[in-house]
Amino acid sequence: MKLIFVVFLLVLYVPIWVSRFCSVGAVQDPLIYFISSPVSSPTTSFIPPVSASMTAFAPGTLQQKGIEEEHKKGESGKRMVLLLIFICGALVVVVVLSLLCCWNRYWKLSRKRKNARCSDVEKGLSLTPFSGKFNSLRMVSNRGSVSLIDYKVLENGTNNFGDDKLLGRGGFGRVYEAQLEDNLRVAVKKLDCGSEDAKREFENEVDLLSKIHNPNIISLMGYGVHEDNGFVIYELMQNGSLEDILHGPSRGSSLSWHTRLKIALDIARGLEYLHECYKPAVIHRDLKSSNILLDANFNAKLSDFGLAVADSSHCKNKLKLSGTVGYVAPEYMLDGELTEKSDVYAFGIVLLELLLGRRPVEKLAPAQCQSIVTWAMPQLTNRASLPNIVDPVIKNTMDEKYLFQVCQLQVITSPYLYFNFLHPLFVGCLFKFEIFIV
Template sequence: MKILVFLVLPIWVFSSPLFSSPLDVPQPPVANPVLSTDKDHFFKDSTDLIAHSPEVPEVQVVHHQDLNKKILIALVVASSLLGGILLLLSCFSIYRLKRLKKCSTKSDRNSDAAKGISLGPILDKFPSLKLGNNRGSVDAFEYQLLVVATNNFEEENVLGEGESGRLYKAHFNEHFHAAVKKIFANGQEADREFENEIQSLSKIHHQNIVSLLGYCRHGEAQFLIYEMMENGSLEFHLHGPFGKSELTWPVRMKIALDVARGLEYLHEHCDPPVIHRDIKSSNILLDSNFNAKMSNFGLAVTGGGSNQMNIKLSGTLGYVAPEYLLDGKLTDKSDVYSFGVVLLELLLGQRPVERVDEARCQSIVTWATPQLIDRSKLPNIIDPAIRNTMDLKHLYQVAAIAVLCVQPEPSYRPLITDVLHSFIPLVPVELGGSLRLTDSSLSTRSELAS
């Protein structure tokens, strides 16, 4: 910068009025021996010299005053310009230093991601992980971060898999873990659902609705990054490869209560109300304490209780309400029907649609409804993993709720608020309900064995 100042200053000084315009230099006295009147072409004869000589002292005084003024003006102008240059160079230097520091920081972060080492700075982008208050926006992730966090989407990191995608455990560092959903489908319809999921979950925040932390596009591949749900999906625990489910009766009731709370928030507390339109066991995720949270809002629509027509039929076979399937009528009662099917899965341990033979499938609703209302048959169709482990009266109540939820006529189905209040007394206090277990309340379990 000093070199630049020394280069610029002489240019501006010599370009000032002092050096750019000719100065009126006073004429030398006549007696000067260097000048000869014979040879000077400015004077024709001696009379001209004599006429001008008396005025020489007066002209010299005037020219010296002009010279002092010009020198002063030149100094002021040069000082002002020099100060401006110095200020401009100082600002430019500060800007360059900040820019270099920012580029250096970004380079360090990319280097950490590529090496798979600690990604501590990423926590600063997600205040929701610390405070639980992320509102109104989600972040775009770089694909390379997802590759490193999932160990190149290794099979050992799979949490679960549904029709729409596969869920992976992602470990960004010791403080930041998440669940990455790799979406299978592509095309315009998949793009719309992807965008709808991001827009919906950026506005919806509830303890029983999964939090969306970010998204990623890589070529045609699409990824959604959720909060970590260590125990995967409900479908995996009910119908997974391990055969007998380890979900106990109290935990299953807690899961049903959590889903009912999430649905009540969508139907009663969102403005406008939200219809999920794809409630199913694979879209119910479980955290480390088996708290249930609804996910996959790609098909969600707003509208609430009023009938909605001309909405493209979407959903999963076995969970779709009959009025929506046959007539295209969509209401919040359509979600209630899907919830009833999930409740049947929790009770019976069977899939919504089971293949009877090569040419025929059977709906769990059609097969189970007659037996659910028959108290003599009900205990025999319960999932063997939980048979003889619950209060018989509680079993009858849950079965009655399930039958009401899957009624073919929407007006016969209860509101999700009513379902929620019916479940609270059936869930132990330590799991979020109001039931206090005593020895006497367990005595009726023996009736199930007879």
């Protein structure tokens, strides 16, 4: 900046230099001054005055006029040269100033990027270049909203992705527990991005989770790319997925009636944020018990946003049918009509899982399956038979009054009557849950 200021002062002084140079050049030639000046003599001249006709033809007078004309031509030439010099000098100064401004801007930007990289390193996140085929992720990284974590850091943190660190398996990959710098424990989802669908889901999840921040939605810690694998790094949820607890070896014994209501409320809050608060609204498209993670205090958070989509008509019409059997809304399966209500239907299925302790679809025989909705719906509206179908783990620990309210909520999320999260009946049921839990 100081250099630019000095050059600017030089530009201001150029006209002064030129004006002084012109004034110096304007001094009369000594010879002309000598000829044109009268010669004074201390003595009186006795030479008679010359007549006007003789003066006109005097050779000295003609010589004086010729010298004056040549002097004028020389002066005009000097002025032209000085004008050209001034214009060229001004152009040079403008070019120099422009270059200095560009250099100053480039220096500031490079310094800002360097500081950002240093900040990420101080947080314990190693940044490296990544594959050019993940184009949308380059934009995410440039915005600085999510950190690109070096593959070596992930490899060391997961013990070379050993089975002793394995937390679970998914459609496109596996989830591992990892310990990064500063003893930070995270969950690392390793995805095989060899197919276009897998790569698209990976990019979509990183992009969405880098923008969405809510207590009931999983937090994105970073991501990584190595060869054909993509890595999504989440906060670690100590109690794993709701599916593992409900349908695993413990059969939901650690989930009391109160805890199950709290989990249901957390899921509803997460969906409410996606549908009503975040703009544009986001449809999860794959809400299920395996995508609901629980922390050490059984706080529930929504995860796995690979299939999620912003609620805009130009996007929804181009999507192919996706989801998990048992959780897909009937109208979406039959007509391909995707709305927020598709998530609400899946939420009702999760409520049934929490209440009944059963899977969404159960095999009765090798070629015969039964839906939890088909089996439970007739009994949910019958107060006499309702207590008999509840999960035995919580059967003797709940208040029947709240049981009927939960069933009311499950009925309105059924394909026959379900509404969105702003429906008064839905809001009223959730409000009662909140009062009971608090």
